[in-house]
Amino acid sequence: MSKYSDELSYGFTSSVAPPVRETRIGVCSAFCGSCGRLRKDVRSGCAMLQRRRFDQSGGCQLNLASGIVSSFTNTVMITHSPLGCNSRFAGMSGTRKTMRASKGKINEEFIWLHTNMDEIDVVQGGIEKLRRAILYAQEQYHPDIIVIANGCVPGIIGDDIDSLVSELQETVSARIAPIHCEGFKSRYVASGYDSAYHGVLRCLVGPCSRGDNDDDNADDDVNDGDKGVGVDSAGKRGRRNNSGIVNLFNVGSNSSGDEAELCRVVGALGLKPRFLPLHASLDDLKRIGEAALNVSVCATHDDYLLGHLKERFGTPYIIDTLPIGIKNTNAWLRRIAEHFHLEVEAERVIERENAELNSALAPIKERLKGKSIFVGGGETRILTTAEFFHSLGMRLLGVKAHNVDRFVEDMLGDVTGDDLFIEVAAGMPAEEINLLNKLKPDLYCGHIGANGWVARLGIPCIPLFGQGFNFMGYSGAFELARKADKALRNTNFSRNISRHCALPLSVEWMESDIKDNIKERENA
Amino acid sequence: MSDFIERAKFSCALGGALTTIESLPRAVPIVHAAGGCAASLSGTYNLAAGYRGLGYCGGTMIPTTNIAENNIVFGGEDRLAEQIESTLRAMDADLYVVVSGCQVEIIGDNTVQVASRYGGRNVIGASTPGFSGNTYRGYDSVMTSVIRNVVRRSDEKEPRTVNILGVVPGHDVFFRGNLDELRRLLGLIGVKANAFFGTGESVESIRGYGSASLNVVLSAQAGLDSAKAFEAEHAIPFIQSELPIGPSGSAEFLRRIGGALGVPVEDVESAIERETREYYSYLERIVDVYTDLDFQRWAIVAADSYYAHAITRFLANDLGWIPFLTAVHDIEGEREQAEYVALFADVTSEYKPKVIFERNPSRLLDEVRRAWADNHNDKYRDSPSPAYVVGSVIERGLAEALGAGFLSVAFPVSNRVVLNKSAAGWRGALTLVEDLLTNLVSAR
Structure with a gap:
């Protein structure tokens, strides 16, 4: 997979806003057919040209970008927009609190502000409100970081938030990071990750190479390679990094259980894993450049960050599979080990872990054997999760990806071969319900927001991820199998719901072929 | 002029429109906006309104034009027409309500006019860009359109x-x-x-x-x-x-x-008497625990104007709590504020509440501290304690800081699951008392 990301170049941080993924990477957001066909169409570019006649709401890059930057410690989050953008924070401060608690971080109240743009601001601009909000955040809370998420309204009317930030940065002790994540700019919501990391790279990560004065602590760590690990990766200035520090890049769907498990297996190689950048403090971010290796957990999230960190600090990176299920956790670990020439150690860990896990899974496999399943959600996560269910002896009826891009091109045929059915749609539960009504799987595993509709169809559901679940690594594989097994021990909930709660879809729609809903786009 | 807001207890007009449409029977919204607005605003109310769910057609199920940068340049009315027509085929509903987001209103798309072309097919429209106001504005835009376009004229009342x-x-x-x-x-x-x-x-x-x-x-x-x-x-x-x-x-x-x-007055009075008797026949159950354990509290109420006075009056006049401070976050005009304060004349407790208008939740703690003599580490210090905060989930931090009891009633509520509970009437008040006092005995 990395050979495709190698074709990408970085160096966008000199401009104020990042390019959207449509232009930077290319993305398919509407497709229905076989994985083999999709791979061909992704390569030829045809898959990128499709749209829908009947469309439903999906994600907004502002939400994804804000999800990352709002997790930072001692941060005030300003949404420069009307009240609706990020209004979901009203219901989410508790989940931030429990997430921090589960990671052993100190409790802190999450503070968010809205500039509350109104009709007058649409005409006159909202910069003065933003100025007052920044100064209020500084005076009232003295945060380490103030992040500003820029919404569609200031984006369209052209509020120059960057000039304001450079003006105020001289008088405000908090680091101010503007995030350009206007929803209308990209239909590929993962652009929001780039928007967030663009702001992080420009404003929160030190500009200097590792070893410079800015980073006194880094020097200590860089030289304490006490595990005798192998080294390559010459830094930009020819320094060798013996630290054994491996940055693992977490994503919003990582639980702290996932992080503990991945730290355990990477640590078992004698390396020093640490999770970044979600829930990090400003100091953590400043020290992001001191690692010997950066490792992606999910390619969809972090190639932009890892690519830029390589350019700035010379840190080599691995963007490969997502460590879900036995096969992909093994592969992920092998790639890391290979980098440090720890192949022998890795095989020892893998052999022991696989043996323990397989014997624990044996009785569960017996019960799941032959049961059918459909998996929906983010591209890398669903392909690896589906592969795991398949490896348990379940019948995989198909997968649904929010989007498909070059990062999963090689994985498409990997799960059960080129014939695997795949639908590509960000959201679009109407299409998914149409399909599932015909496929009738025994179990559905899906992204937040999709499961409820599938339950109304009478199909039992398990979530694809969650703050309280560990689904990554070896312990995660066991939990995922248990979760599927548990759901099938009593399927009354979805059965009852399907009898009494209606779906809003017409008979005509339910009988239609959803391929007819996909058309070639006219422009952009 | 409106200013920035800390931890706003609102969504925008489009959010208000969507939560309203989701609650209308068998109604489907059609959103003319960027792709993420509908699901994310709908999600606000799914999460922050006691898990109210998505209604008949909410969340990612909401039909959306999903406009992007090229529509901002070339206009999106054609795309809207295509989306309305495809929705009429795909979705089964008794009413379709077309609503608009910020992007299309700034570029001048006429959403309501496009919707009106489909008036014969149970389609109505409302202009609801986020910048036009908060949740209330969206509610009124949708309801006004329903009242004008769905409700039939009738001379017979x-x-x-x-x-x-x-x-x-x-x-x-x-x-x-x-x-x-x-x-x-x-x-x-x-x-x-x-x-x-x-x-x-x-x-x-x-x-x-x-x-x-x-x-x-x-x-x-x-x-x-x-x-x-x-x-x-x-x-x-x-x-x-x-x-x-x-x-x-x-x-x-x-x-x-x-x-x-x-x-007739006697019909009203006899109903009141019957209900009040029933109310106290239940409330009697807690008389012992209320008095033996002293469940009288200093009440701090932080809510929108819809709940603030109503709850304060209940706590003071009916439950016998001491109304210490009532903070209202949704009234801006000075005249309206004065009118609202006048409502508190009917509070019958000996101690009268201080009523403030404050949108920024962090200032409530300052307000409580200011209202009472500073703690100089005195050996003897009087203070409004034990206290109980009745507000939204955002006031949980305030309650923690004061060591006070806490119940979320006003939006947002993300720490409780709400199905058919109410706060209204005699029966809702009984539920409210159950919830208030449950928090005081939950460790026993």
Whole structure:
């Protein structure tokens, strides 16, 4: 997979806003057919040209970008927009609190502000409100970081938030990071990750190479390679990094259980894993450049960050599979080990872990054997999760990806071969319900927001991820199998719901072929 | 002029429109905006309104034009027409409500006009860009469109029928339970109440709401525009009232509505007496624990104007708590603020509450500390304790800082699951007492 990301170049941080993924990477957001066909169409570019006649709401890059930057410690989050953008924070401060608690971080109240743009601001601009909000955040809370998420309204009317930030940065002790994540700019919501990391790279990560004065602590760590690990990766200035520090890049769907498990297996190689950048403090971010290796957990999230960190600090990176299920956790670990020439150690860990896990899974496999399943959600996560269910002896009826891009091109045929059915749609539960009504799987595993509709169809559901679940690594594989097994021990909930709660879809729609809903786009 | 807000307890007009449409019976929204607005605003109310869910067609199910940068340049009306037509084929509904987001309103797309082309097919439109206001604005935009385009003109008025306005679904986390209880209350005095949302409602029945003889607006901030539209289009007058909570509030409410509709006083009084007797027959259960363990509390209420006075009055006049501070976050105009403060004249406790208007939640703690002598590490220090905070989930931090009891009632509520619970009437007040005191005994 990395050979495709190698074709990408970085160096966008000199401009104020990042390019959207449509232009930077290319993305398919509407497709229905076989994985083999999709791979061909992704390569030829045809898959990128499709749209829908009947469309439903999906994600907004502002939400994804804000999800990352709002997790930072001692941060005030300003949404420069009307009240609706990020209004979901009203219901989410508790989940931030429990997430921090589960990671052993100190409790802190999450503070968010809205500039509350109104009709007058649409005409006159909202910069003065933003100025007052920044100064209020500084005076009232003295945060380490103030992040500003820029919404569609200031984006369209052209509020120059960057000039304001450079003006105020001289008088405000908090680091101010503007995030350009206007929803209308990209239909590929993962652009929001780039928007967030663009702001992080420009404003929160030190500009200097590792070893410079800015980073006194880094020097200590860089030289304490006490595990005798192998080294390559010459830094930009020819320094060798013996630290054994491996940055693992977490994503919003990582639980702290996932992080503990991945730290355990990477640590078992004698390396020093640490999770970044979600829930990090400003100091953590400043020290992001001191690692010997950066490792992606999910390619969809972090190639932009890892690519830029390589350019700035010379840190080599691995963007490969997502460590879900036995096969992909093994592969992920092998790639890391290979980098440090720890192949022998890795095989020892893998052999022991696989043996323990397989014997624990044996009785569960017996019960799941032959049961059918459909998996929906983010591209890398669903392909690896589906592969795991398949490896348990379940019948995989198909997968649904929010989007498909070059990062999963090689994985498409990997799960059960080129014939695997795949639908590509960000959201679009109407299409998914149409399909599932015909496929009738025994179990559905899906992204937040999709499961409820599938339950109304009478199909039992398990979530694809969650703050309280560990689904990554070896312990995660066991939990995922248990979760599927548990759901099938009593399927009354979805059965009852399907009898009494209606779906809003017409008979005509339910009988239609959803391929007819996909058309070639006219422009952009 | 509106300024920035800390931890706003609102969504935008489009969010208010969506939570309203999701609560109308078998209604489907069609959103003309960027792809993420609908699901994310709908999600706000799914998470922050006691897990109210997505209704008949919410969340990612919401049909959306999903406009992007090229539409910002070239306009999106053609795309909207295509989306309306495809939605009419794909979705099964009794009403389709086309609403607009910021992006398309700035570039000048005429959403309502495009929607009106499909008027013969149960499609109506409302202009609801986020920058036009908060949740209340979206509620009124949608309701006004329903009142103009769905409700039929009727010269015949039913003398004992009212329409209830101002109960904003989701923003009132207990809206379904409250509407059920309001219907029951009015039924006690022979008055039929149309609620638009919840039990027994349908688009067909809403078409007949032009024959009500009175509109009752239960909020000072939402529902007024809708009531005016009813007055202009259907010649139905309105009165402004308040959500009745507990014996005092409910009795006053029934007297007010009964009086306006000419219900015989003895019918009203006998209903009040019956209900009050039933209320105290239940409340009697907690008399011992209330007195033995001293469950009288200093009450700090932080809520929107819909709940703030209603809850304060209940806690003070009915439950006997001491109303220390009431913070209201949704009234900006000075005249309106003065009018709202005047409502508190009916608080009968010896200690009278301080009423403040404050949008930024972090200032409440300062306010509480300022209102009482500073703690100089004195050996003897009087203070408003034990305290109890009744607010939204955002005040949890305030309660923690004060070591106070805590119950979330006003939006947002993400720490409770709400199904048919209510706060309204006699029965809602009993539920409220259960919840307030449960938190005091939960460790026992």
